[in-house]
Amino acid sequence: MSGQSLLVPGKLSPARPVPASIPRPEYVGKEAPTPYSGPEVQDAETIERMRIAGRIAAQAMEEAAKHIAPGVTTDELDRVAHEFMCDHGAYPSTLGYRGFPKSLCSSVNEVICHGIPDSTVLRDGDIVNLDVTAYIGGVHGDNNATYLCGDVDEESRLLVERTREALNRAIKAVKPGRRINIIGRVIESYAKRFGYGVVRDFTGHGINSSFHSGLIVPHYDSPHHDTLIQPGMTFTIEPMLTLGTYEYDLWEDGWTVVTKDRKRTAQFEHTLVVTDTGAEILTLP
Numbered sequence: 321m322s323g324q325s326l327l328v329p330g331k332l333s334p335a336r337p338v339p340a341s342i343p344r345p346e347y348v349g350k351e352a353p354t355p356y357s358g359p360e361v362q363d364a365e366t367i368e369r370m371r372i373a374g375r376i377a378a379q380a381m382e383e384a385a386k387h388i389a390p391g392v393t394t395d396e397l398d399r400v401a402h403e404f405m406c407d408h409g410a411y412p413s414t415l416g417y418r419g420f421p422k423s424l425c426s427s428v429n430e431v432i433c434h435g436i437p438d439s440t441v442l443r444d445g446d447i448v449n450l451d452v453t454a455y456i457g458g459v460h461g462d463n464n465a466t467y468l469c470g471d472v473d474e475e476s477r478l479l480v481e482r483t484r485e486a487l488n489r490a491i492k493a494v495k496p497g498r499r500i501n502i503i504g505r506v507i508e509s510y511a512k513r514f515g516y517g518v519v520r521d522f523t524g525h526g527i528n529s530s531f532h533s534g535l536i537v538p539h540y541d542s543p544h545h546d547t548l549i550q551p552g553m554t555f556t557i558e559p560m561l562t563l564g565t566y567e568y569d570l571w572e573d574g575w576t577v578v579t580k581d582r583k584r585t586a587q588f589e590h591t592l593v594v595t596d597t598g599a600e601i602l603t604l605p
Contacts, residue, residue: 374461
């Protein structure tokens with residue numbers, strides 16, 4: 321594995337403004353969102369609005385990823401995605417969600433998820449996850465991907481490649497009439513072939529007008545999560561695989577989750593809608 325030194329918190333820049341003309345999610349300015357009480361199955365009109373939100377989120381992530389290079393700060397990646405979403409009339413869903421201070425999550429190397437963009441400078445050989453969610457038309461679209469920064473070692477490159485494949489396999493397993501735990505069963509069985517850890521405490525989730533609806537989509541084989549998959553359901557799948565343990569530590573910022581053994585981790589995510597025959601990805605650029 322890469323001999324990179326471990327990450328330390330950087331310096332935060334001031335919160336970026338969002339034009340007043342862009343509608344905010346209801347949780348902005350509050351400690352927590354109002355619990356979702358609506359259905360997990362969405363109507364056609366809501367799904368169409370989610371396609372728009374998903375496309376903008378995917379395009380914003382793609383635009384930010386173009387700037388990943390040694391010497392660039394994670395705060396600069398946040399700026400690019402923030403400006404893209406605002407320019408397209410979307411609110412960056414993470415900004416102000418339970419107090420999160422930035423417009424995307426940037427999780428580098430041993431950071432599993434929820435890394436806060438700051439003055440951290442990317443180095444040659446890093447792997448960088450960007451997690452971008454856009455809110456527009458009253459709904460959210462959520463996606464993430466892990467990118468290579470410069471010359472990345474083979475072990476890390478394979479981890480990234482196989483985590484992407486784990487997501488692809490999970491998406492193919494989504495069928496009406498199956499149970500939601502088929503997703504985790506597929507991911508875990510694939511990850512075990514390579515001795516990877518599968519993070520358990522951070523999961524996929526239902527998404528619609530609510531950023532997190534309450535529906536849980538585990539990435540490991542969990543007999544307790546047996547919700548029936550139905551056409552029209554909208555949720556994310558976002559496996560987090562590690563080179564070592566799935567156990568984690570939390571930084572003092574209350575957000576940044578790092579592997580307990582500080583080994584590297586990768587993640588990929590799409591927002592999906594269940595169709596009559598499978599799943600459609602809503603977060604395509």
